[in-house]
Amino acid sequence: MKTHVLRRAIAPTTGVTAGVTAAVGGGTVGVSGYFARQIVTPVVHVDDVPVLEVGGDHVVFASTEESIAPGRYGLWQNGFDTHVRLGDVLDVDADRVTRRVDGVDFGSLRTGKARFNGYYFCGPPATSLPVALDETVIDTPLGPAPAWVDRVPGSDRWAVLVHGRGALRGETLRAVPVLQELGISSVIPTYRNDIGAPRSADHRYHLGLTEWADVEAALVYAAQHGAREVQLFGWSMGAAVVLQLLDRSWTAELVSRVVLDSPVVDWAPVLDFHAGEHRLPRLVSRVGANLLRGPLRRALAGLAEPVDIRQTNWVARSDELTRPMLLIHSAVDEFVPYAPSAALAAARPDLVQLETWDVARHCREWNVDPARWEQVVRDFCAA
Template identity: 80%
Template sequence: MGSQVLRRSIAPAVGVTAGATVAVGGGAFGISSYFARQLVTPVVPVDDAPLLEVGSDHVVFENTAESIAPGRYGLWQNGFETHARLGEVLGIDAGRVTRRLDGVDFGVLEVGHARFNSYYFCGPPATSLPVSLAEVTLDTPVGGMPAWVDRMPGSDRWAVLVHGRGAQRGETLRAVPVLHELGISSVIPCYRNDIGAPQGPDRRYHLGLTEWADVESAVLYAASCGAREVLLFGWSMGGATVLQLLDRSWIADLVDRVVLDSPVVSWPPVLDFHAGENKLPRLISTAGGRLLRSPLRHAFAGLDEPVDIRETDWVRRSDELSRPMLLIHSAVDEFVPYAPSAALAAARPDLVLLETWDVARHCRGWNVDPDRWERLVGEFCA
């Protein structure tokens, strides 16, 4: 999920709209509608990390919050033509950051602009993931949906891995080797409005409130392959999607346990958090949330049907949960606030195990400490 994208897109609206006549409330409404629209509009990837030098075993970036972050990361360039894997920071000097280059999966990495991501493994055609993936097509309410599968012969335990808003399937691949070692098969679906996937009727995100039906098709696929038990994994908005599936799907009884990484367990605090980050009053995020479910939703957010984020508040609805759940979340997450995960764990200590990271950015716990991440997930799923 792209925090920088959301912040960049909101900032101009604040400046322009706040400068308008606010006496009749037009300025506040304009900001609220822009705020809401950006949340549900699919993200356009932008290469925004200046790459200054490319060597055989290292790369040099401008000094930014992303380029100095500890851990291992992926790097895209020229849209999705080139993907590289980056290792630890080797040095910082005079505004330049040198990182280890672990390999280029495909394409040609060149001086220019690129963009960081948490997908150290990006999937086919890359071969760096130590597990082979097959490509299948799932039958979903919006059409044939691409998915990757790691099928373990004779396995009746399956995992469905769900990526976050504006992300891709590669975000989830860090879990596949752990599951593979445990003999658990994996299916990794796209969902509506992903790049290369069918679009929803209004071409907007519904924050998990319709995407769950696409993920349900992945659970049905697992069942058709002999799954007697399914584990659901969700990253960021994928967490919100997984929780909606548990609430709404007729096949949810097949789900045994849940692993959520940097999850949205309640959308209202996420909106409030970003209003605060942009120095906006809470009434802006509150009004934006109301707009998403109001009769004005199509005119101002492009939504064909209501998106009622109150239904995503699993802190308030915690007594409805019934599956063991592992939450992995960074206390300094810059996109999805940590507090709701902590509140959910406090509300349901009988079901929810919260594991906290102290330095990782959003969805980057594995990147910072893969050994800990894999150990926790392995023990929980074993």
């Protein structure tokens, strides 16, 4: 995706560096306010990987961390006009990387710039997913929001699949074939500030603390269509959304199991991590977190209401968890640190199963080892 949307949002590019430099003039509060604003501001997707050559069955990229990564990926170009499924690396030569092209879902790939993501399957109008998805609309607290549904006839077992921050619904599609195989229907909702979904009044992410209500509407939809049991899936910030729903919603009584991929189980370490990545002191992330919930939140972060990330610390709140939970997380995740997932699993070994990947980037465990990912999910969800 997105996978690096927050990293890109606060990456040390010329424009952002200039913004941080200007903020430094205002002292710690200025820097922290700028930092906090990037975290809650919706993502602008940018084509940033050079495409040097396009062949019938291959494409040549400039060598980057993304283009050289092992596994299968999606590639977008020209906004969302073109989507290509990429296979393995075929050749690495100096500063060039050649990858196999598995298929073009729509559009036409050309030389220029493109952007990698984990969406090997991107959903309608693509036909690469071996499952037919129906388009529907779910009534959320902010208004109608688009969703996809895979209905298994006669089944009363459902799953709700929640994508991450700045991601698209396609991020979750890797789970749908496994769930269909198990006889589990799927609903894949959008939530506030997604492309095509209603906007919140401030057009800001609330890091799961309000988005959960839109996912609650997806559980209500499933219940209205016969669900007697619901399994919840969440990727990255989607995990934070899921955990808030379990805490706050009456629909949690329908939930039997939870699967979280590259999960945010505590926002504070994520903020600390990204401050460190930008050589900023931890004080900046801590002051930024205070600003998100304090009286300066509107002026400095554009938030209409408080975002208190202390409520997202599920390591500290682990005794409140009541559902069996599968955590899938890469030990080298470059966006959401792995340590809180390990700490949560250690705190609740009776409920939490942790599956660790060694090489995958953020939310790309399936991409580097789809067979393992699918087997782990199959074994957990079949119970």
